[in-house]
Amino acid sequence: MKTCTTTKQLRCQLNREKLAGKRVAFVPTMGNLHEGHLQLVRKAKQVADVVVVSIFVNPLQFNVQEDLNKYPRTLAADKEKLFAEGAQYLFYPSVDEIYPEGMAQQTKVSVPELSETLCGANRPGHFTGVATVVAKLFNIVQPDTAIFGKKDYQQLSIIKKMVLDLCMPIEIIGIETARAEDGLALSSRNGHLKPEERHTAPLLHQTLQTCREAIACGYDSYLELEQHAIETLKNAGFQPDYFSIRDAYTLKEVTDDTELIVIAAAAQLGMPRLIDNVTLNLNPNQDWGMLATS
Incomplete structure (x- = not known):
């Protein structure tokens, strides 16, 4: 090299x-x-x-x-x-x-x-x-x-x-995002997490997955999902910057024309700021399981 x-x-x-x-x-x-x-x-x-x-x-x-x-x-x-x-x-x-x-x-x-x-x-x-x-x-x-x-x-x-x-x-x-066994997205920032914070950190990805599963099952009150997710993270010790469901192509709010969504989040946990996301295809003619990515 x-x-x-x-x-x-x-x-x-x-x-x-x-x-x-x-x-x-x-x-x-x-x-x-x-x-x-x-x-x-x-x-x-x-x-x-x-x-x-x-x-x-x-x-x-x-x-x-x-x-x-x-x-x-x-x-x-x-x-x-x-x-x-x-x-x-x-x-x-x-x-x-x-x-x-x-x-x-x-x-x-x-x-x-x-x-x-x-x-x-x-x-x-x-x-x-x-x-x-x-x-x-x-x-x-x-x-x-x-x-x-x-x-x-x-x-x-x-x-x-x-x-x-x-x-x-x-x-x-x-x-696709590389992850630890517990789902935490790999990041240079993870080294700044204290042991108890490292134990809590995977909740960010778990919360994103829970939100995606709710939408896949037909729950379409996105604002309620976002607010619930933010409260979940706050209660666990995160300081959320945002938790947002967006059109994956425009990063704007989801509309009737949206086919692919991204659920993105950023939150402070101790010193590091962690980010993560998941996507979901809203096309009803496709298999949810095949189109959902981590």
Whole structure:
């Protein structure tokens, strides 16, 4: 595995691969890799000849400097994991490499509407930071395909919209959320949970599943379901940011035309903020069990 720290180095390497007719897959990360990230790398290996993984803790998407400073950096361990999975290239740029004129002078990419709801409602500028850095990384790597996890459903939706709107010739593949045995979505944030919080944390996914099952059985009072879920989480010690049933394509409220819904939630538990989601197809001609995903 080759580690490149500059755009010039990486492009030089990848140009050779592309001239040889090889297909390139890209997995952007912020490091502190866990099994969820490694599943993305494995998928990348299945769909392409060359796998590029980036590790860059993007300051532009952090609203609080303290959160940026606390984000775990585990480069040595990350390299070992990527090498073991067979990734060919690691792109590990500095902040100056990505933002040579500083973040204030950086041209920014903003995806309207999708960025302004759910997580975006209380984190102004967060998804502009995400879209901007992903657009830059896409232009640096110029991959044929890029792999993302579905745990952050809103982020995946924003990236898909950005690629479509800006006519980027990149296939975006979403991978199902990797989970612990008790259902907790794997996240770098989970390491900050205290033992008693870690015991409580799977309730977030369980509450999402309960809500999905109620809708699948015909319960359509979505506001009541949302309020009940929020109370359930509060009673267990969570501080819910939102628990919301939305149209999976627009992230707006469900309408009579909605065919696929996403039930998304974000909640503070101790120090970490946990996010998760489940989806459900409302098409009555399809099998509920086959279409419900975790």
